[in-house]
Amino acid sequence: MQLDAKLPSGPLREKWDKHRFELKLVNPANKRKYRIIVVGSGLAGSSAAASLAELGYDVDCFCIQDSPRRAHSIAAQGGINAAKNHQNDGDSIWRLFYDTVKGGDFRAREANVYRLAQISVDIIDQCVAQGVPFAREYGGMLDNRSFGGAQVSRTFYARGQTGQQLLLGAYSALMRMVDAGKVRMHVRHEMLDLVLVDGHARGIVTRDLLTGEIGPWAADAVVLCTGGYGNVFYLSTNAKASNVTAAFRCYKRGAGFANPCFTQIHPTCIPQSGNYQSKLTLMSESLRNDGRVWVPRRLELVGRKPSEIPETDRYYYLEERYPSFGNLVPRDVASRAAKKVCDDGLGVGIAVGGRRNAVYLDFADSITRLGRKVISDRYANLFDMYERIAGESPYEVPMRIYPAVHYTMGGLWVDYNLMSTIPGLHVLGEANFSDHGANRLGASALMQGLADGYFVLPYTIGHYLSTMHKGKFGVERPEFAEVVRQQQAQTRRLLALKGQRPVDDIHRELGRIMWDYCGMGRNGDGLRKALAAIPELRERFWTEASVPGSGEETNPWLEHAGRVVDFLQFAELMCIDALERDESCGGHFREEHQTPEGEAVRDDERFCHVTVWEDRGDDAAPAQHREPLTFENVKLATRSYK
Amino acid sequence: MPVVPDPKPANSSERPQPLGSTIGRKVVMALSGAVLVGFALAHMAGHLKVYAGRDDYNAYAAFLQGLGGLKWLVRFGLLAALVVHVRSGLTLAARNKGARPHAYAVKRAQRSTPYGRTMLLSGLVFVAFLIYHLAHFTLGWVHPQYFALKDALGRTDVYGNFVRSFQSPIITGTYVIATAAVSMHVAHAASSVLRTLGISSGALRRSCERVGPALGVLLFVGFASVPVACLLDLVKP
Amino acid sequence: MRLQLHIWRQKNSREPGRLVPYAVQADEHMSFLEMLDVLNAELIRKGEDPIAFDHDCREGICGACSLVIDGVPHGPRAATTTCQIHMREFPDGAEITIEPWRAYAFPVVKDLMVDRSALDRIIAAGGYVSVRTGAAPDANAIPIGKNTAEKAFDYAACIGCGACVAACPNASAMLFVGAKVSHLALLPQGQVERTARASRMIAAMDAESFGGCSNHGECEAVCPKSISLDAIAKLNREFMRAVATGES
Structure with missing residues (x-):
């Protein structure tokens, strides 16, 4: 596997310009002759499909939901960063670049991140022109807020529904192209596999989720925008249908998978209330501005009502351990601290499986200090949402929160052109690994998805088509029939499973293994345990699972079973990567590598690289490749939030 | 599945007629309905003149009869409004029914009113009544015994016809039921008209939503009081 | 339990x-x-x-x-x-x-799954501003009053679930269509295509065989995003505007 990132030479500021000039163009009259498959319709997929169609390409766009508007980008709450410096507070493209590289704990490519910061400015313009109702100031200008601990206010937002509004903007652009006949939208179609012809990605095989039909689609290039793999943990803030299948099938077909162990945990989610829990809901991090985090100080107080625990017996562990940042320490620090107190038995709330995994986020002091009205003005929506789910009013009882898996920084390896190691296969958004390094800054996911789709891929795909792409053909090539046959066989194999256990149950078991051993804190022993447990569970899947229904109808259980099969394999790759990366960085915390105060210790000597995994077949260990990371413009620094 | 007949699909080669769209038909219904409500109010005011006595009432009737061409213009105008209103209403009702071919086993109304949901029924009851009403007072086909009465000045004694007719509990009962139907119809319709015409929104919304029920009550009291007063002998022939 | x-x-x-x-x-x-x-x-x-x-x-x-x-x-x-x-x-x-x-x-x-693609087809008929990627002016070039932006947001908050249709005694999609038409009609970006958008979306709505609006208000009562019936009043106004300007 060759890892040529194709990074342009020259000064950082000029790389993207220079590169765009060097990219080969496709003659405008020829664009309509190229068919491009876009898989996924979230921010990256919708924006890419719409922009490619506007350029004249012939686009087929696929999504698993009943409408492209339902992609999980819709659930992003906080906002989108852009280096507009509207607040005159010292922001710049360089500062956004620097913050992103540092936030990613120096495990991302400088050139990619710089390009992202450059493009961020155009994204806001584009979205506003589409009619995205961003928050405004009284004078009519766009409002900004500071987000995720940034020192400048560069986040544009639309109440707590920024992802929704940006996605609806991209969706409207997509539907405009559907109406123009330039995009064929295939809803309720799931990509099951990638089809390679002469080593190039030339099509996909899908299941029509209404009829069950497995069919091939040929194209001149394939663009994967299928999001992240947080659901490998079963419980996450991802939507229920979010999955790794499309990306993992591409990995099995030869695409390198980069840094799969890099996952982001969000510290403020509503905790699990029972074994039946199906997903976790994120509460905006802004709550930490006015809430104080605590647990009972002693084990004998555990299980008491919060009102029965006197002030002196409350352990404000963030304030005590991190006096200068207090409750506002970064996401990963806050998350690990919560896990630690709960692991120590001091957790609060409902005991699930004998464990109380929650801490209090208490607004009583703020309500006393600022008044109920001020708190309500700031957080009414969030408090209502919490009350709907948890059944308690945060005005009266401290909120219960616990960290949950939120975002995955790892993904298919791509070069500067967003092309994977398979020629023709481009990967955008959360599905690729490119820009966030080992951790993602708040309000940067939306920025990256839209940057890739609106402003990077439309340039770079032309270069592939005009320089590397060869031959025109359709699904009559035997490679398509072969992959269809393989997928039909896999479907038959799944439908033959008539065990006793619902697939959901096995998925939940996998999630527990991953959360315990490859979650917020990881160590060598735990990961080795997981690496023993996962293959064993995978074996049991094929004897215990039950998949109801047939393959010729709408069958959500068959869909889920297929996804869990891939999660069961992918989980192993994650653990291998986590074990291999013997350092702590960003969202990847190896307990062996921490300061006495519990801070992550990076090892730049040994691990300043991207780890890329190549599949060697089901029975062999994957091959490891490395893309070294060089930092010419920033100095590798160590975080400290003491 | 039942076929939803009307209007034409957007992508048919025929350019869709704006007034044939669902909203177009509603606007037509709203405007024609507003004309009919206007007439109902004027008509009600006329009825209330019964309380002023035979002389005033018959003079008013004679004045209306003496309008000649204008009278016929108004009559044709009202007829046209009625025909358009009923036709649009029936077309939309058929379409609305077709839009939900399979009814819910359980359906709990959240906001709609019983009178709002029975517009078709109250409308049809009213149309039936209207025919009877015209046969009664305009054409003299039913209850002709009172139709030929003349007053002391030789004018048609509409007052006498009116009061004597309503001394019959059956006639009064019929009128009160019909009045209730009209009032229920208007109670929903008047506010509905204001939204269909785009007026009922923002700051005006609450007031607009009160217009319908208020008009409904007004029409019921205004129209029902006279026959009931006749029946109870509060107004003498 | x-x-x-x-x-x-x-x-x-x-x-x-x-x-x-x-x-x-x-x-x-x-x-x-x-x-x-x-x-x-x-x-x-x-x-x-x-x-x-x-x-x-x-x-x-x-x-x-x-x-x-x-x-x-x-x-x-x-x-x-x-x-x-x-x-x-x-x-x-x-x-x-x-x-x-x-x-x-x-x-x-x-079972309980339905096909709501009719709503997508209505959006495809005009629920957008026709701006090519890259053709946008500077985001702050057009000031938009805070209240206007907030109002537009109230309509833009629609999640396209179709509860309005499900609740309506006539299975009408007016609240859904009204929300999108109102969102874009309120913003300066939406002005150029304003009347054409309303006309096309209404025609598409009718072509999907939704019922008409009888102003019962059931849609508003069940809307998970509390979209106001004002959207329907506004849609009616936009319709009449399109008729009046001859752009229907």
């Missing part, structure tokens, strides 16, 4: 369906959909056919979930999607009827 459910079962759009009784043991902290998950797990263990329903984000924003619970789309709690309803809303021993959205334009796919 013990619940008695009556759930609509239908194999596909061609075959007739019926209500089937089920008993399930639930927990008051469960969400409504988790209660159905538990029932489905039980059915799978017993080798019976589990119940299909649409769902995805389970946090009230994607618009996928869609059940009529005891005669009310999205169930008993105002301004809340089905996925955010929790079982504590119901008494122990409750008997609950669960049906799919019912409209000619929303054919049942299976």
Whole structure:
């Protein structure tokens, strides 16, 4: 596997310009002759499909939901960063670049991140022109807020529904192209596999989720925008249908998978209330501005009502351990601290499986200090949402929160052109690994998805088509029939499973293994345990699972079973990567590598690289490749939030 | 599945007629309905003149009869409004029914009113009544015994016809039921008209939503009081 | 808590369906959909056919979930999607009827799943501003008053779930269409295509065989995002504006 990132030479500021000039163009009259498959319709997929169609390409766009508007980008709450410096507070493209590289704990490519910061400015313009109702100031200008601990206010937002509004903007652009006949939208179609012809990605095989039909689609290039793999943990803030299948099938077909162990945990989610829990809901991090985090100080107080625990017996562990940042320490620090107190038995709330995994986020002091009205003005929506789910009013009882898996920084390896190691296969958004390094800054996911789709891929795909792409053909090539046959066989194999256990149950078991051993804190022993447990569970899947229904109808259980099969394999790759990366960085915390105060210790000597995994077949260990990371413009620094 | 007949699909080669769209038909219904409500109010005011006595009432009737061409213009105008209103209403009702071919086993109304949901029924009851009403007072086909009465000045004694007719509990009962139907119809319709015409929104919304029920009550009291007063002998022939 | 459910079962759009009784043991902290998950797990263990329903984000924003619970789309709690309803809303021993959205334009796919692609086709007919990627002016070049932006947002908050259609006695999509038309008609960016957009979207709505609006207000009452009936008044105004300017 060759890892040529194709990074342009020259000064950082000029790389993207220079590169765009060097990219080969496709003659405008020829664009309509190229068919491009876009898989996924979230921010990256919708924006890419719409922009490619506007350029004249012939686009087929696929999504698993009943409408492209339902992609999980819709659930992003906080906002989108852009280096507009509207607040005159010292922001710049360089500062956004620097913050992103540092936030990613120096495990991302400088050139990619710089390009992202450059493009961020155009994204806001584009979205506003589409009619995205961003928050405004009284004078009519766009409002900004500071987000995720940034020192400048560069986040544009639309109440707590920024992802929704940006996605609806991209969706409207997509539907405009559907109406123009330039995009064929295939809803309720799931990509099951990638089809390679002469080593190039030339099509996909899908299941029509209404009829069950497995069919091939040929194209001149394939663009994967299928999001992240947080659901490998079963419980996450991802939507229920979010999955790794499309990306993992591409990995099995030869695409390198980069840094799969890099996952982001969000510290403020509503905790699990029972074994039946199906997903976790994120509460905006802004709550930490006015809430104080605590647990009972002693084990004998555990299980008491919060009102029965006197002030002196409350352990404000963030304030005590991190006096200068207090409750506002970064996401990963806050998350690990919560896990630690709960692991120590001091957790609060409902005991699930004998464990109380929650801490209090208490607004009583703020309500006393600022008044109920001020708190309500700031957080009414969030408090209502919490009350709907948890059944308690945060005005009266401290909120219960616990960290949950939120975002995955790892993904298919791509070069500067967003092309994977398979020629023709481009990967955008959360599905690729490119820009966030080992951790993602708040309000940067939306920025990256839209940057890739609106402003990077439309340039770079032309270069592939005009320089590397060869031959025109359709699904009559035997490679398509072969992959269809393989997928039909896999479907038959799944439908033959008539065990006793619902697939959901096995998925939940996998999630527990991953959360315990490859979650917020990881160590060598735990990961080795997981690496023993996962293959064993995978074996049991094929004897215990039950998949109801047939393959010729709408069958959500068959869909889920297929996804869990891939999660069961992918989980192993994650653990291998986590074990291999013997350092702590960003969202990847190896307990062996921490300061006495519990801070992550990076090892730049040994691990300043991207780890890329190549599949060697089901029975062999994957091959490891490395893309070294060089930092010419920033100095590798160590975080400290003491 | 039942076929939803009307209007034409957007992508048919025929350019869709704006007034044939669902909203177009509603606007037509709203405007024609507003004309009919206007007439109902004027008509009600006329009825209330019964309380002023035979002389005033018959003079008013004679004045209306003496309008000649204008009278016929108004009559044709009202007829046209009625025909358009009923036709649009029936077309939309058929379409609305077709839009939900399979009814819910359980359906709990959240906001709609019983009178709002029975517009078709109250409308049809009213149309039936209207025919009877015209046969009664305009054409003299039913209850002709009172139709030929003349007053002391030789004018048609509409007052006498009116009061004597309503001394019959059956006639009064019929009128009160019909009045209730009209009032229920208007109670929903008047506010509905204001939204269909785009007026009922923002700051005006609450007031607009009160217009319908208020008009409904007004029409019921205004129209029902006279026959009931006749029946109870509060107004003498 | 013990619940008695009556759930609509239908194999596909061609075959007739019926209500089937089920008993399930639930927990008051469960969400409504988790209660159905538990029932489905039980059915799978017993080798019976589990119940299909649409769902995805389970946090009230994607618009996928869609059940009529005891005669009310999205169930008993105002301004809340089905996925955010929790079982504590119901008494122990409750008997609950669960049906799919019912409209000619929303054919049942299976059990409680329906096909709502009609809503996408209406958006495709004009629910956008025609701006090519790259052609946008500077974001602050057009000031938009805070109140205007907020109002536009209120309409833009629509999640496209179709509860308005499900609740309407006429299965009308006016609130959905009105929300999009109003959102874009309020903003300066939407002015150029304003009348054409309204006309095209109304024609598309009619072509999908939705019913007309009778101003009952059921849609507003069940809308999980509390979109106001003002959207419908505005849509009517936009229609008349299009007729008046001859651009219909």
